[in-house]
Amino acid sequence: MTDQDGARTPDNIPATSPEHMRRVVLASLVGTALEWYDFFIYGTAAALVFNALFFTDADPAVGTLVAFASFGVGFVFRPLGGFVFGHIGDVLGRRTTLVITTLVMGLSTGIIGLLPTYPQIGLWAPVLLTLLRICQGLGAGAEFGGASTLLSEHAPAGRRGFFGSFAQTGVQIGLVLGTVVFLIVGFLPDDALMSWGWRVPFLLSFLLIGVSLYLRLRVAESPVFLRAVQKRTTVKVPIVQALRNYPGSFLVGIGAHICDTAVVYIFATFSVSYLTTQLDQPRWVALTGVITFGIAVILLQPVFGALSDRIGRRPLNIFSVLFTAAFAYPFFLMLNTGEPVVIWSALLIATTLGVAPMIAVQPAFYAELFGAGVRYTGFAASREIGAAIAGFSPVAATALLARSGGDPWLVALLMIGAAAVSLVAFIFSRETREIDIAAFETDQTSIVSASWRSDRQPSAE
Numbered sequence: 133m134t135d136q137d138g139a140r141t142p143d144n145i146p147a148t149s150p151e152h153m154r155r156v157v158l159a160s161l162v163g164t165a166l167e168w169y170d171f172f173i174y175g176t177a178a179a180l181v182f183n184a185l186f187f188t189d190a191d192p193a194v195g196t197l198v199a200f201a202s203f204g205v206g207f208v209f210r211p212l213g214g215f216v217f218g219h220i221g222d223v224l225g226r227r228t229t230l231v232i233t234t235l236v237m238g239l240s241t242g243i244i245g246l247l248p249t250y251p252q253i254g255l256w257a258p259v260l261l262t263l264l265r266i267c268q269g270l271g272a273g274a275e276f277g278g279a280s281t282l283l284s285e286h287a288p289a290g291r292r293g294f295f296g297s298f299a300q301t302g303v304q305i306g307l308v309l310g311t312v313v314f315l316i317v318g319f320l321p322d323d324a325l326m327s328w329g330w331r332v333p334f335l336l337s338f339l340l341i342g343v344s345l346y347l348r349l350r351v352a353e354s355p356v357f358l359r360a361v362q363k364r365t366t367v368k369v370p371i372v373q374a375l376r377n378y379p380g381s382f383l384v385g386i387g388a389h390i391c392d393t394a395v396v397y398i399f400a401t402f403s404v405s406y407l408t409t410q411l412d413q414p415r416w417v418a419l420t421g422v423i424t425f426g427i428a429v430i431l432l433q434p435v436f437g438a439l440s441d442r443i444g445r446r447p448l449n450i451f452s453v454l455f456t457a458a459f460a461y462p463f464f465l466m467l468n469t470g471e472p473v474v475i476w477s478a479l480l481i482a483t484t485l486g487v488a489p490m491i492a493v494q495p496a497f498y499a500e501l502f503g504a505g506v507r508y509t510g511f512a513a514s515r516e517i518g519a520a521i522a523g524f525s526p527v528a529a530t531a532l533l534a535r536s537g538g539d540p541w542l543v544a545l546l547m548i549g550a551a552a553v554s555l556v557a558f559i560f561s562r563e564t565r566e567i568d569i570a571a572f573e574t575d576q577t578s579i580v581s582a583s584w585r586s587d588r589q590p591s592a593e
Contacts, residue, residue: 147355148287148288148352152286152351152352153286153288155351156286156351156352157283157295157298159347159351160279160280160282160283160302161299161305162302162344162347163234163344163347163348164276164279164299164302164303164305165301165303165305165306165309166234166238166337166340166344167233167237167238167275167306167344168272168275168302168303168305168306169305169306169307169309169337169340170238170240170268170306170310170337171206171271171272171306172306172307172310172311172400173241173310173313173314173333174206174244174268175400175401175526176314176333176404176419177314177334178202178401178526179401179402179405179408180405180408181325181326184326185249185250185257185326186202186249186250186257186258186261187258201527202258202261202265204523205262205266206268206523207393207520207523208269209269209270209273210270210272210516210519210520210523211273211513211516211517211519212269212270212273213233213270213271213274213512213516214274214277214509214512214514214515214516214517215371215509215513216273216274217233217270217274217508217512218274218370218512218513219369219509220232221281221509221512222366222367222506222508223366223368223370225353225354225357226278226281226282226285226353227352229274229278230274230275230278230282230348231345231348231349233275233278234271234341234344234345234348235341235345236267236270236271237267237268237272237275237337238337238338238344239337240264240265240271241268241334241337242334242335242338242341243264244261244265245331245332245333245335245337247260247261247264273512273516273519276299276300276303276495277498277508277512277515279299280296280299280494280495280496280498280499280511281507281508282351283296283299284496284500284569285354285355285504285507285569285570286354286355289569291438291441292441292496292499292565293438293439293440293441293445293492293496293565294437295437296437296496297433297434297436297437297493297495297496298433298437299495300433300437300491300495301433304426304491307400307422308430310333311400311419311423311426312423313332314333315415315416315419315423317329317330317333318415318416319416356504356569359504359570360504360505370505370509370510371506371509373505374510374513374514377506378506380579380580381501381510381514381579381580382510382513383514383557383560383580384501384557384558384560384580385498385501385510385511385514385515385518386517386518386521387518387554387557388449388494388498388515388518388554388557388558389514389515389516389518389519389554390521390522390553390557391452391456391490391551391553391554392452392487392491392494393519393522393550394522394547394550395482395487395525396487396491397523397525397526398525398526398529398543398546399479399482399487400426401526402525402526402529402543403422404418404419404422405526406540407421407467413470417472417475420472421472421475421478424476424479424480425476425482425484428480429484429487429488429491432488432489432492433488433491433492434492435492436448436489437496439489440493440496440497440565441565445493445497445500445563445564445565446558446561446563446564448490448493449489449490449493449497449554449558449561450558451489452486452487452488453490453551453552453554453555455485455486456482456486456487456490457551457552457555459481459482459485459486460545460548461540461541461544462478463478463481463544464540464543464544467540468540490554497564498511498514498515499511499569500564500565500569500579501514501564501579503571522550525546528546529546532545532546560580561579567579
């Protein structure tokens with residue numbers, strides 16, 4: 133680590149011990165799982181009950197479309213969360229910011245469980261629901277970037293892929309937890325489910341806030357950030373420097389998140405609606421499929437993370453998007469058989485070979501795109517802009533399905549298009565696993581190919 137004059141400066145910030153690294157992993161994994169549990173249960177509720185509870189002026193098909201649109205609003209505000217909380221993370225610290233996002237996400241989710249419905253207060257019901265979804269989006273916009281940055285900056289060199297993958301493992305645990313809870317309440321009689329059962333997953337968030345805060349408050353701040361504070365190399369306006377010094381990295385970060393965002397929500401959210409409304413499958417079949425693929429992805433995250441430490445991030449990213457595009461239409465052909473085992477197999481194949489490698493690599497890949505001074509902001513803002521672009525995939529898929537008369541070929545084409553965008557980003561990226569993550573500035577030319585480089589030299593804002 134050097135100061136801004138280029139001279140090597142000693143510091144007394146110790147490296148993370150193996151014992152504390154385990155604590156960092158646990159806090160990141162559990163905290164991320166609980167926060168993304170909050171974010172994901174909205175999508176499941178939108179697929180199953182919100183069309184009837186909050187948008188009852190519409191017919192069922194239009195109600196589902198509007199419910200998914202409210203789901204997508206969270207993605208619109210995720211970049212704003214990335215900008216705002218990323219700034220706080222680069223100026224005040226990674227851990228402090230994660231504590232704030234825990235409160236923002238947990239409280240907004242719990243309050244959704246207390247909302248009156250459309251029959252009770254009319255138009256105010258969807259308005260309040262959408263406002264709380266916006267709060268969820270702000271919290272989610274900083275959560276993954278912060279947890280991944282904290283993990284990557286604590287991790288020993290050569291093992292960032294492995295340790296960083298636990299942030300993504302937490303996301304998938306959140307998905308599984310949310311789906312399991314809805315699977316359980318889904319066995320209630322319809323009257324009970326629609327009157328009070330749907331509220332239970334959201335109200336649980338009040339209890340989960342305490343668990344997440346307890347774990348995160350026991351973790352030390354990132355040693356990389358502490359060195360920056362000690363040497364007075366923190367940045368006043370991180371987003372300006374991120375855009376000025378890392379334009380290629382920023383574009384790569386946006387494009388890299390298009391494919392996995394679009395297809396994960398098609399698998400985890402749209403497919404639930406497709407199976408239950410289009411194919412008349414029981415709720416338990418759809419939700420069990422989502423749980424099955426989620427568990428498989430959880431188990432594979434550290435495997436692919438460790439593999440990326442050996443062979444690199446880029447090969448796994450490129451393989452993932454190519455497989456996702458190739459399997460898009462066969463995925464729906466397998467769903468259309470109506471056989472539960474085939475449906476579950478389709479979800480397993482799609483995620484195990486398509487999504488799992490790509491998302492396992494993401495924490496380390498994004499952390500390595502930016503220098504330490506703007507890492508949180510660059511990571512969160514670029515990734516969440518990609519999420520905002522692709523987060524409406526359930527809405528788009530629902531509209532395309534209606535346009536094609538129930539034939540999912542247009543939805544498959546949407547998935548192929550998303551994969552193509554991310555493929556371009558990965559082709560223009562360069563291998564990043566050897567990047568010095570402690571450097572205040574990272575050489576842009578080692579991250580993106582020549583055509584995406586900036587001619588400006590890195591400078592402090």
